[in-house]
Amino acid sequence: MTLTPRYPVFLHGGDYNPDQWLDRPDILEKDIELMHEAHVNCVSVGIFSWARLEPEEGVYDFAWLDEVIDRLWKGGIHVCLATPSGARPAWMAQKYPEVLRVDENLHRPRFGERHNHCLTSPVYREKVRQMNTRLAQHYHDHPAVILWHLSNEYSGDCRCPLCQDAWRAWLKEKYGDLESLNSRWWTSFWSQRYTDWSQVEAPGPMGEKSNTSMWVDWRRFCTHQCRTFIRNEKEAVQAVDPTLKTTANLMYRFWDYDYFSLAEEIDVVSWDAYPGWHSGDDTHTGADFAMQHDLMRSLKKQPFLLMESTPSKVNWKPVNKLKRPGMHLLSSLQAVAHGSQSVMYFQWRKGRGAAEMFHGAVVDHDGRSDVRVFQDVRQVGLALEKLAPVYDSPREDAQVCIIFDWNNWWAIDYAQTGHNKKMKYNETVLMHYRQMWERGIAVDFQDMRGVTDLSGYKLVICPMLFMFREGFEQKLRTFVEQGGTLVMTYDSGVVDGDDLAFLGGRPGGLMDVLGMRGAELDALFPDDRQAMVMNNGRRFPVTELCEIPEHLGAEVLATYGHDFYAGMPCLTRNRFGKGTAYYLAAKVNADGLDAMYQEVLNHLSLDRALDAALPRGVTASRRGDTVFLQNYNPQPVRMRLTKDYTDLLTGSVQPRKLILPGFGVMVLTEMTKDQEE
Numbered sequence: 001m002t003l004t005p006r007y008p009v010f011l012h013g014g015d016y017n018p019d020q021w022l023d024r025p026d027i028l029e030k031d032i033e034l035m036h037e038a039h040v041n042c043v044s045v046g047i048f049s050w051a052r053l054e055p056e057e058g059v060y061d062f063a064w065l066d067e068v069i070d071r072l073w074k075g076g077i078h079v080c081l082a083t084p085s086g087a088r089p090a091w092m093a094q095k096y097p098e099v100l101r102v103d104e105n106l107h108r109p110r111f112g113e114r115h116n117h118c119l120t121s122p123v124y125r126e127k128v129r130q131m132n133t134r135l136a137q138h139y140h141d142h143p144a145v146i147l148w149h150l151s152n153e154y155s156g157d158c159r160c161p162l163c164q165d166a167w168r169a170w171l172k173e174k175y176g177d178l179e180s181l182n183s184r185w186w187t188s189f190w191s192q193r194y195t196d197w198s199q200v201e202a203p204g205p206m207g208e209k210s211n212t213s214m215w216v217d218w219r220r221f222c223t224h225q226c227r228t229f230i231r232n233e234k235e236a237v238q239a240v241d242p243t244l245k246t247t248a249n250l251m252y253r254f255w256d257y258d259y260f261s262l263a264e265e266i267d268v269v270s271w272d273a274y275p276g277w278h279s280g281d282d283t284h285t286g287a288d289f290a291m292q293h294d295l296m297r298s299l300k301k302q303p304f305l306l307m308e309s310t311p312s313k314v315n316w317k318p319v320n321k322l323k324r325p326g327m328h329l330l331s332s333l334q335a336v337a338h339g340s341q342s343v344m345y346f347q348w349r350k351g352r353g354a355a356e357m358f359h360g361a362v363v364d365h366d367g368r369s370d371v372r373v374f375q376d377v378r379q380v381g382l383a384l385e386k387l388a389p390v391y392d393s394p395r396e397d398a399q400v401c402i403i404f405d406w407n408n409w410w411a412i413d414y415a416q417t418g419h420n421k422k423m424k425y426n427e428t429v430l431m432h433y434r435q436m437w438e439r440g441i442a443v444d445f446q447d448m449r450g451v452t453d454l455s456g457y458k459l460v461i462c463p464m465l466f467m468f469r470e471g472f473e474q475k476l477r478t479f480v481e482q483g484g485t486l487v488m489t490y491d492s493g494v495v496d497g498d499d500l501a502f503l504g505g506r507p508g509g510l511m512d513v514l515g516m517r518g519a520e521l522d523a524l525f526p527d528d529r530q531a532m533v534m535n536n537g538r539r540f541p542v543t544e545l546c547e548i549p550e551h552l553g554a555e556v557l558a559t560y561g562h563d564f565y566a567g568m569p570c571l572t573r574n575r576f577g578k579g580t581a582y583y584l585a586a587k588v589n590a591d592g593l594d595a596m597y598q599e600v601l602n603h604l605s606l607d608r609a610l611d612a613a614l615p616r617g618v619t620a621s622r623r624g625d626t627v628f629l630q631n632y633n634p635q636p637v638r639m640r641l642t643k644d645y646t647d648l649l650t651g652s653v654q655p656r657k658l659i660l661p662g663f664g665v666m667v668l669t670e671m672t673k674d675q676e677e
């Protein structure tokens with residue numbers, strides 16, 4: 001399947017901001033030449049161009065953009081055309097202050113910066129609609145234009161009076177009457193009962209800070225506002241031409257909005273990936289970004305686009321380190337390995353001034369192409385051309401599904417419990433994901449929406465699934481009953497979708513499935529000692545969180561090693577219906593997880609991307625018949641292949657005793673009989 005039917009090839013390019021160079025036609029001309037040299041075939045244009053596109057209210061100037069796009073097209077370069085709503089022009093902020101966002105301290109900052117408008121403001125929505133309509137009328141059938149890039153990195157919340165009204169309206173719609181809101185928000189505590197809708201305000205440091213049911217609703221409301229904002233943008237452009245698809249560029253570990261929900265509003269998921277390579281353990285970073293790529297692929301269960309990445313370094317981390325040789329290709333092809341149909345950058349050419357003048361770019365201030373970064377980019381462009389045969393191959397079907405849910409994430413982060421504000425939901429999910437990544441086993445992510453279907457999976461993993469919403473426990477029960485294998489951890493099934501505790505034991509509704517009840521949650525200090533002791537005597541350190549369980553008949557695979565709960569179950573297995581449910585009661589280290597998953601996987605025959613032992617720091621993932629073999633170690637590693645393969649990147653046949661270079665990547669296709677002869 002292609003995300004860009006008007007140009008169905010791997011896209012290579014990035015954010016192109018020619019508005020900075022309109023007085024330098026020589027540079028704009030040179031850009032096209034350099035794009036050819038870098039094997040760039042597509043750029044994103046107009047992302048922050050509002051001030052140039054509508055210099056005065058109602059006065060539109062598209063002439064400069066016509067020239068830019070025509071020049072690109074003459075050079076054979078395609079365009080993702082942006083709507084400019086990521087930053088509004090000064091005149092608009094001056095004339096209509098309501099377009100500016102009010103912060104959590106109920107203070108409205110003045111004009112400046114970007115990504116700081118109110119998503120509710122009818123004026124802003126109307127201005128966006130007018131702008132998008134004009135852009136669509138003008139460019140929808142330009143042969144260069146292949147995709148709408150809606151706004152930029154939607155984020156944040158606003159607490160202006162308009163948003164407060166919208167919040168109350170959303171709550172009325174959800175709860176119908178105040179009594180129902182009072183009961184679901186448990187307002188009988190601390191005398192919080194509301195007696196009139198007008199008393200309800202947005203939570204925040206200036207008002208109610210602690211009611212978690214209210215907070216979770218606030219995040220749902222903010223997601224909803226962003227969704228309707230996106231809908232307004234999308235409807236404007238697609239009213240003119242419904243065939244031109246839309247994307248929004250999403251972000252790493254982004255907390256503000258529920259991305260599963262947001263993704264329902266757009267046609268194509270794209271995202272901006274900025275791994276901090278060489279800042280510690282690159283294998284950890286590799287697994288972390290593999291997980292994010294898989295999450296992005298899972299949002300719509302379709303390929304995605306890597307919309308931004310840096311050709312060299314960023315300028316906003318505390319330390320902005322360059323990618324070491326090899327890493328640019330590896331990092332770029334990692335996205336492709338997980339289902340991306342592009343490798344795009346921020347940005348094409350470094351500006352001379354302002355905030356991002358020192359952010360890595362394909363073309364540096366010296367404008368040269370005979371330099372390392374430019375040549376690294378060119379190498380990726382060439383690689384993507386060689387990978388053309390893989391374009392239509394989807395990422396392999398996963399047999400493993402990890403449940404990752406934004407509502408759960410918010411509920412955990414808001415909860416005042418074990419390790420306040422440090423429950424590390426993402427890190428915990430990553431620890432489980434990494435067990436599969438290291439084995440070359442494909443993973444899907446799903447959340448707890450009604451549409452979620454677990455039936456195709458062999459293994460479902462629920463790390464810290466604190467909240468069960470939409471009756472998800474019933475889906476898990478059916479999954480196990482019908483023969484599936486479930487892994488569930490401590491701190492699961494504690495609250496329902498309203499963030500109200502389950503009465504009668506946890507995990508709510510699944511205690512018989514697990515043969516366990518999570519009775520008490522203990523939190524450890526760094527110096528506290530605890531261990532998981534397997535039946536064969538192997539011991540693994542446990543830190544941070546331990547649940548003391550009540551044993552309801554599950555088979556005990558490991559027990560606690562210390563303290564007053566020494567000898568009590570720490571890891572159990574229960575047969576239920578035709579399936580099996582594992583319960584891990586404590587945060588065990590990676591080796592302990594490895595031992596657990598060895599046990600789990602012994603009973604399941606799961607497909608692996610490559611039939612070979614993978615050294616530490618090496619992983620494999622598959623698209624169709626092609627295997628992306630990646631080494632996140634700086635050193636070369638030795639491996640043994642069990643079949644004959646050709647590397648699509650070099651065209652050369654690989655010896656079965658393989659040496660994979662440090663930060664090396666190979667794209668292996670099995671050799672056909674003819675090739676072998």
Ligand code: GLA
Pocket residue numbers: 152153272274308314315346356359
């Ligand atoms: C984000 C933004 C870009 C740019 C880059 C810098 O992803 O979308 O406009 O600021 O960060 O890394």
Ligand code: ZN
Pocket residue numbers: 101102118119120121158159160161162163
């Ligand atoms: Zn607002």
